[in-house]
Amino acid sequence: MTETSIAMGPYSAVVTSRGGALRELQHNGRDLVVGFGAGGRIPDYRGVICAPWPNRLADGAYEYAGTAFQAGINEPERGAALHGLATDQVWDVRETTNSSVTLGCTVEAGPDYPADLDLEVSYTLAADGLHCSVRAANTGGTAGPYGVCPHPYLVAGPAPLDEWTLELPASEYLAVTPDRLLPVGMKQVAGGSFDFRAERRLGPVKIDHAFTGITSDDSKTARVRVHDPSGTGVELEWGAEWAWVQIHTADKPTKPDRLGLAVEPMTCPPDAFNSGTDLIHLQPGDTHTAAWAIRALG
Known part of the structure; x- marks a missing residue:
């Protein structure tokens, strides 16, 4: 497996080829x-x-374009195919600088997905934080459905999660079944x-839900903020x-749990290939x- 360390000012990060994942992000x-x-x-x-x-x-x-597809079940306790086809792949490093890294992988058409995709994720550190983007290109001859999300767990500071504060600019959420966490309907x-x-x-x-009705600023940017009692x-x-x-x-059913707050921008809700x-x-x-950014507060 390949790991790439990047740095800029007070920020540093480690990105791994496993799942194209952000393994570490620190500020001072x-x-x-x-x-x-x-x-x-x-x-x-x-x-x-x-x-x-995503999800x-x-x-x-x-079914897509009249053809049935069957993805592997990787969450057997809920009978679900979770988080797509790229999380278990080893992504290749395509470009690096002292403060940035770009990785890529491919998804091939088959019984689980109709199209050939090239996926590419870029992580760039700047003075104001980590800027990220993910690109998907259909490189084959057949159309395919698509959705994506990053999956970071944010850490506000040293206090337990229960003591953190959350600002989430969303007016609606998707209610789910208690056993399989599958969509039921929208609620305010x-x-x-x-x-x-x-x-x-x-x-x-306890939250494990998709939110929408998101309020953004004049630049069409939305933000989730999490604060620790210490001020970070x-x-x-x-x-x-x-x-x-x-x-x-x-x-989690056993300790340790509630180690961080997962904040995952999604282009579509859970089970969108069916809905x-x-x-x-x-x-x-x-x-x-699609792009997103993470930065320190306090």
């Missing part, structure tokens, strides 16, 4: 994401690129435990190409690019 030596070891499997999909679909695909089954956050439009303490709330924090921003964001409080909601259709020769 402080962790901004939950990291993982240099070897072995990546726990909890930390920092990977999820494509050509869960129910039963791994879908107003007045409920998922309403973080005004910054407030997370407390014991972290921010993830994304553009209009991401209509959704998955938030997960990283709850069609906000699904991108990549025709032969088409490309799609």
Whole structure:
């Protein structure tokens, strides 16, 4: 496996060829994401690129252009194909500088997916944080459905997650079944435990949901901010190409759990290959690019 270390000013990062993942991101030596070891499997999909679909695909089954496809079930307890076809791949390093790295991998058409894709992710450190982008190009002769998300777990500071505050500019969330976490229908956050439009303490709330109805600024940029009681924090921003964001409080059945807050901008919601909601259709020769950034606060 290949690892690339990059740095710029107070920021440093480590990117691994495993899943094209961000393994480490620090600001003045402080962790901004939950990291993982240099070897072995990546726990909890930390920092990977999820494509050509994000989140869960129910039963791994879908139809596209009149043809049935069956993806492998990698979440057997929920009967789902989780996070696409690129997370277990070894991505190749395509370009590096002292402050940036670009990696790529391919998805080949087969019984699980109709199209040939070239995927490329770029990580660039600047004075104001880590800037990232992911590009998909349809290199084959057949159209394919497409969705994508990065999968970082943010770390606000040294206090437990329950003591952090969250600002999440989203007015709706996708309700899911309690057993399989599959979509049921849209709900408003107003007045409920998922309403973080005004910054407030997370407390014991458990979240593993996709949010939309996102408020952005004049440049069509949206931001999630998480703060620690000590005054430190972290921010993830994304553009209009991401209509959704998955938030997960990283709850585990055994300790340690709630180590960080997963903030995953998504181009489409869970199971979009079946619902069609906000699904991108990549025709032969088409490309799609989406960007996000992570920076320290405080």
